[in-house]
Amino acid sequence: MPIGPCLSPPEHDLGADAAPDAAAPDAGPPEPDLGPCLSPPPPDPEEGSGKATSPIDPAAIFDKVAAGLPPDIAARLKHRQGKG
Amino acid sequence: MAVIHQPVEALTVTQQWDCDPKHAVPRLDFEFNSACDHKCGHCYNVWNADGDEAQAGYPQGQLDPERYRAMMIKAVQQSGANHITITGGEPLLRKDALTLVSLAGQLVDTVQIITNGSHISPEAVQCFKAAGVRSVQLTLLSADRDTHDRLKGAVCFDDTVRAALDLRDAGVPVQICFVAMKENWQAFEGVMELCYVLGVRGIAYNRMSPTGWAIRELDRLLPLVDQVEHNLDTAERLGPVFGIGVSTAMPIPPCLIRIQRYKWVKFGFCSVGTHTPNITIDPLGNVRSCNLSANILGNVLDDDWRTIHAQPYLHTFKKKIPEMCRGCAYETSCQGGCKESGFATFGDLSHPEPFVWQVRDPQGFAAATGLVTIHDPKR
Numbered sequence: 001m002p003i004g005p006c007l008s009p010p011e012h013d014l015g016a017d018a019a020p021d022a023a024a025p026d027a028g029p030p031e032p033d034l035g036p037c038l039s040p041p042p043p044d045p046e047e048g049s050g051k052a053t054s055p056i057d058p059a060a061i062f063d064k065v066a067a068g069l070p071p072d073i074a075a076r077l078k079h080r081q082g083k084g
Numbered sequence: 085m086a087v088i089h090q091p092v093e094a095l096t097v098t099q100q101w102d103c104d105p106k107h108a109v110p111r112l113d114f115e116f117n118s119a120c121d122h123k124c125g126h127c128y129n130v131w132n133a134d135g136d137e138a139q140a141g142y143p144q145g146q147l148d149p150e151r152y153r154a155m156m157i158k159a160v161q162q163s164g165a166n167h168i169t170i171t172g173g174e175p176l177l178r179k180d181a182l183t184l185v186s187l188a189g190q191l192v193d194t195v196q197i198i199t200n201g202s203h204i205s206p207e208a209v210q211c212f213k214a215a216g217v218r219s220v221q222l223t224l225l226s227a228d229r230d231t232h233d234r235l236k237g238a239v240c241f242d243d244t245v246r247a248a249l250d251l252r253d254a255g256v257p258v259q260i261c262f263v264a265m266k267e268n269w270q271a272f273e274g275v276m277e278l279c280y281v282l283g284v285r286g287i288a289y290n291r292m293s294p295t296g297w298a299i300r301e302l303d304r305l306l307p308l309v310d311q312v313e314h315n316l317d318t319a320e321r322l323g324p325v326f327g328i329g330v331s332t333a334m335p336i337p338p339c340l341i342r343i344q345r346y347k348w349v350k351f352g353f354c355s356v357g358t359h360t361p362n363i364t365i366d367p368l369g370n371v372r373s374c375n376l377s378a379n380i381l382g383n384v385l386d387d388d389w390r391t392i393h394a395q396p397y398l399h400t401f402k403k404k405i406p407e408m409c410r411g412c413a414y415e416t417s418c419q420g421g422c423k424e425s426g427f428a429t430f431g432d433l434s435h436p437e438p439f440v441w442q443v444r445d446p447q448g449f450a451a452a453t454g455l456v457t458i459h460d461p462k463r
Contacts, residue, residue: 056325058280065274065281068227070242076249077281 099154101161107393108164113364113375114156116175116184117146122200123237125301126263129173130378130428132297138431139295139378146367147385149180153187155369155384160191162389163363169196171375173367176203182211189215196221198261202240204247209254219257221288222248225265227274235268248282259286261333266304269311273318280326288333289319289349293421294438295376295428302429302438303455309340309443316341316349323348335421337440338414353417357402373398376424406436408444 062081066074118131133139147155160168168188175181176199188195195215201222212220222244226232229241248258262275272289279287291312292298292305319330331350336343343351355362356373364375369384371392382392406420420426425437430452435441441449450456 061277062281065227065278068229069245073242073245073249080283 099158101158101389103162103164104390105164107162107390109363109393110165110360111167111169111362112159112163112165113169113171113362114159114184114188115172115364115366115375116152116170116178116181117173117367118144119177120172120174120200121177121202121238122174122240124235124263125237126235126265126292126294126298126305128293128295128298128376130296130372130376133295133299133378133428134297137299137428139428142378143368143370143380146178147369149183151385152180152184152367152369155365156184156187157191159365159369159371159384159389162384163393166192167194167196168192169198171198174200174203176208182208185211185217186215189217194218196259199247200236200238200240201244201247202238204243204250206250209250209256212251212256213254217256219259219286220247220251221259221261223261223263224275224278225263225268226271227278228271231268231271235265245278245282248284252283257286258282258284259288260284261288261290263290263292264307264312264315265292266307266311269307269315272315273322276318276322276326276328279328285328287319287328287330289315289330290333291336291439293334293376293425295378295425299429302453306438306442306455309439312336313341316346319349320346335418337418337421339409339412339418340440340443353414354419354422357398361398373401374424376422376428378424378428401433404433406434406440408436 058081062077066077069077118129120127120129130139131142131144133142146152159165168191170185170188172178175197178184185195185197195217196219197212197217198221204220223236224232224241224244225235232241232244233239248260251258260275260279262272264272276287279285291307294302294306298305316332316336322328323330329350330348332352335353336351338344343349354374356377362374364372364377365384366372369386371381371384372379373381379397381395381397384392401423402416402419404419404423405415406426409415409418409420412418421437421440423433423437425439426435426441427433429435429438436444438449438453441452442455446456
């Protein structure tokens, strides 16, 4: 049984009229010191910015993933990859 | 806002129902059945609770096809819902599943299907496409076949990957669910790579939150906060590179992980009691506040939706907050994480759920569960 979202689903799962208000914290940002369990301060600006920080090698990723797949599936993916 | 539904044609059920805007909800989850041929240790289905467990005794069974269709129509029309999520059990094990998927497509604008991926036949793919299914959610717990199959309790990895390809090739969007557990959290990066190669562009990131029989698996499966944070960092790093959106599908309490660090990963909190609740209807038509809850609010066939939606459980739920969370800046939004998990594990909605409690009160957690967790202070 796969786990389903118990939260308001991502916006693309609902129409624009039903934007999930639960996804937005309604109490603002937390205080600087919420307790001993907080993770460390934010990383350098380059990290966590939502932007790509390093190029990827699609062919290398494909080869790595395909090695773990059944031959028929790997062949389908290869065919698709060949189509660009 | 009232939703005006068009009459459903070509159905044996002719009765039409009115929606009271005061009791309208935007979405409903339908559990088609309780049966499943996978045996995931992390399964949250409440009917799997047993013995003296807090959620034990949940009624099982399912309506016959005609009554189920009548139940769906009444629920959607009275609630005004315009989105349906189909789940289970494994929904495609129901013999009339594809008929019900088609009905769902007639009743609402958007339909999502959550399936274990082992029953995506060519007929099912075409049905989903014809019904305009918005997305099909499949689960990948690892890019390694043996690890995935072991955690799923079934030989299913190849079927799942094949299903993802079949659906994508037919133009039906696929979303992958990853459930982070102590035994597979290190597999997340590999799953992201597999999604990238498969052309999947959305991941629902779950951290295991025990309800149902999963409360028996705390020692083996409950992830540590550090492990979840590592995964979120991976999602933040690779998501934009791969073009894969990542949304958390279980609450991540901000006292444990500083969620505002993340720009790519989307977070949410429990939706019970909000304007977009995750109200769930079981195979018998019983209504619950979410799919992790065992508390029945009423039955669609027996009760009027207004009566069901007015049940105090839905409207007092947000006030039940663990004592340790009082005064937190996120008290009213986070509410301490997944309170149904707190109930399932410890018998009290106001009890800290295990993921939170193991860190915020490790001594109390160890005394109650006999488990000792390790929190790396460097993270």
